[in-house]
Amino acid sequence: MRRPGWFRIPSRPGRRLVAVFAVFVLLPGVVLGVFALKALRQETLLAQTQVRQRLQSVADQTGRDVARDFRQWQEALVSIVRQKSADTGSLPETVRQAVGSPGFGVVVRLDEQSLNALPPGQLLYIPPSVSIPNIPPRPLPASIAPIEIVELVEKDYLRASRLYKDLLHSSDAESRPLILHRLARTYRKAGRLNDAVRTFRELEHSASTGTGQLPLDLVAGSELCSIAAEQGNTDELAVSLMAFYRDLTGGKWLLEEPRYAYYADRCQSWSRESPVTADEFRRLQAIEIEKLALTRAVEEFLTKPSAVLRVGSRTHLAFWQNDPLAAIVLSESFLESRWWPRVFSIGEEQDLAAALRSSDGRQALGFFPENAPPFAVMSTIQVGESQWHLQVWPRDPDVLYSDLKQKQDLYMGMLIFIVAFLGFGSYITARTVRRELEIGRMRADFVSTVSHEFRSPLTGIRQLGEMLVYGRVRDEGKRHQYYGMIVRESERLGRLVENVLDFSRMEEGRKEYRFVPLDTTAWLRGVVEDFQSESAGDGVSITASIPEALPQVSADGEALRCAVRNLLDNAVKYSPDTKTVWLDACAKNGRVTISVRDHGVGISEQDRKHIFDKFYRVDGPISQKVKGAGLGLSLVQHIVAAHGGTVECASREGEGSAFSIRLPATPPAAGG
Numbered sequence: 001m002r003r004p005g006w007f008r009i010p011s012r013p014g015r016r017l018v019a020v021f022a023v024f025v026l027l028p029g030v031v032l033g034v035f036a037l038k039a040l041r042q043e044t045l046l047a048q049t050q051v052r053q054r055l056q057s058v059a060d061q062t063g064r065d066v067a068r069d070f071r072q073w074q075e076a077l078v079s080i081v082r083q084k085s086a087d088t089g090s091l092p093e094t095v096r097q098a099v100g101s102p103g104f105g106v107v108v109r110l111d112e113q114s115l116n117a118l119p120p121g122q123l124l125y126i127p128p129s130v131s132i133p134n135i136p137p138r139p140l141p142a143s144i145a146p147i148e149i150v151e152l153v154e155k156d157y158l159r160a161s162r163l164y165k166d167l168l169h170s171s172d173a174e175s176r177p178l179i180l181h182r183l184a185r186t187y188r189k190a191g192r193l194n195d196a197v198r199t200f201r202e203l204e205h206s207a208s209t210g211t212g213q214l215p216l217d218l219v220a221g222s223e224l225c226s227i228a229a230e231q232g233n234t235d236e237l238a239v240s241l242m243a244f245y246r247d248l249t250g251g252k253w254l255l256e257e258p259r260y261a262y263y264a265d266r267c268q269s270w271s272r273e274s275p276v277t278a279d280e281f282r283r284l285q286a287i288e289i290e291k292l293a294l295t296r297a298v299e300e301f302l303t304k305p306s307a308v309l310r311v312g313s314r315t316h317l318a319f320w321q322n323d324p325l326a327a328i329v330l331s332e333s334f335l336e337s338r339w340w341p342r343v344f345s346i347g348e349e350q351d352l353a354a355a356l357r358s359s360d361g362r363q364a365l366g367f368f369p370e371n372a373p374p375f376a377v378m379s380t381i382q383v384g385e386s387q388w389h390l391q392v393w394p395r396d397p398d399v400l401y402s403d404l405k406q407k408q409d410l411y412m413g414m415l416i417f418i419v420a421f422l423g424f425g426s427y428i429t430a431r432t433v434r435r436e437l438e439i440g441r442m443r444a445d446f447v448s449t450v451s452h453e454f455r456s457p458l459t460g461i462r463q464l465g466e467m468l469v470y471g472r473v474r475d476e477g478k479r480h481q482y483y484g485m486i487v488r489e490s491e492r493l494g495r496l497v498e499n500v501l502d503f504s505r506m507e508e509g510r511k512e513y514r515f516v517p518l519d520t521t522a523w524l525r526g527v528v529e530d531f532q533s534e535s536a537g538d539g540v541s542i543t544a545s546i547p548e549a550l551p552q553v554s555a556d557g558e559a560l561r562c563a564v565r566n567l568l569d570n571a572v573k574y575s576p577d578t579k580t581v582w583l584d585a586c587a588k589n590g591r592v593t594i595s596v597r598d599h600g601v602g603i604s605e606q607d608r609k610h611i612f613d614k615f616y617r618v619d620g621p622i623s624q625k626v627k628g629a630g631l632g633l634s635l636v637q638h639i640v641a642a643h644g645g646t647v648e649c650a651s652r653e654g655e656g657s658a659f660s661i662r663l664p665a666t667p668p669a670a671g672g
Ligand code: ADP
Pocket: 566, 570, 571, 574, 575, 598, 600, 601, 602, 603, 611, 616, 617, 618, 623, 627, 628, 629, 630, 631, 632, 633, 634, 656, 657
């Protein structure tokens, strides 16, 4: 015989569920997670090895290119030195390309303390350690001396200018610039500025010769600027200044450093006084900066020859030899803007950074980081005697293995999902297990309660029956009372059995209702009368207020009676000090409300949330005394819900409770 569903006691479902969950879900999950992590680690190692190999091949390739170019420059230098008198045109192609642009590079050779620089004009001044080319001063024509006395001693500028002018007519081409210079100078002193300007202009275009070390065209150029500035003729100043500054930065004159610095400084201050074309002036300034750095590098090289030359923050490379001391000096600008992008093009493409260092630890190119960056690889370059170290590393290591990153994200995502899923699964399992255990416990309680419930009426009936059967009760009145008690006890037993069966049917979904239109007033009065007469023996009284002609409801009269009876039973059971309970009915808003009230123990707010749960019984002294299985209210709710109604409880601890069933009224038939 199949036992009803509610009667089955769960056989430790908790442990079984936990075991099943652990074996089939948790264990595979953990194993999967461990595998994913291992796979991820292997992928990472593989990707790192690949990245390192790729970087090493870039570094090696670049190292080979660097060595090739360094060797070419070194060899070129040897061949340049071998040709005694070299000019720019005779420079080997590789060198010509390197030193072609202003400030990019220069080939220098020291012959008996005099410096040869190719191409000319790359150096802005002659480094102090080198003697200035000794051009013997041009002998002055004898006829100049007396005029100079008039000019310099007598300070008769008008006469002196006339005399110079006369001398100019009879002078030869060689002494002409010398006389022009004096004539212009005298005009200036005489205040004949226009004549002075004209004469300086003429001098400016004559050959670049000089007395001592100061070329006359330089003097003329600077004087023209100075006169224009003095006259406040800013347009004129701008024109003269641009011409003069172009020559100065073009390296037209090889001056001593202080002289160069003086004129460069003058140019800057004149530029502030005149409307020079800003772009052009700035272009010349930029050239000047480049050449100045190169000149300083050469200066440093001549002081202490070395392959890596540092000037301020700039690094120059020198390929050099002794006997005679000669070098190709290449500027940082050239190396970084022209040479390196060519040599390191693959590296640039792959967004790699690199740094080059000579074996003595001098930074040659880029910045050699103190601590090797991630994935840094090294290549050693041997050129002749010297050794260089090239380090290459990714600017952004993440980009290098973005594929791996994607995989990593995927694995991580999966792992997180698994962990979250397992976590959620564990939570759900734990909750289910807890509930199952709770229900199991409740069912166990229920069984013992129900057995107890069955036992007491049965014991009562048996004892009373025995007394009556064996004729131990002689008093007729008493006998009558005992018969009544037997009937009531068996009715109570019957109701209990009915409740349990109903509950079982509802649990299994087998409960069927037969809805018929119910005359609510008559039906409810019948329920009250039955209850009254059944419990009159216990001294219980029911105060009912049922209006005439309540609207009809569509209901299963028997089931609904069971619901109301349960409420009335409870009202009586949980009112130990009062023997009266109240039943009110009313119709409002298309609903019929049946309320059962008592002045009993009441129900706390916390318990009110659970009293409709199956097997739920309020914990407390009253529940110990009062018999019950925790099924009554659960049944009431089930029945009322099947009727499309609701049941509510209002209560105050110690004051009493009111349970209200609200049912939809059947609309009156049309015309009725
Ligand atoms: P029981 O068989 O225990 O009466 P019920 O489902 O009918 O089971 O009721 C559940 C619990 O609600 C009861 O144990 C009781 O504590 C409480 N309860 C129900 N009706 C009342 C009431 N009228 N007054 C106070 N407590 C009540």
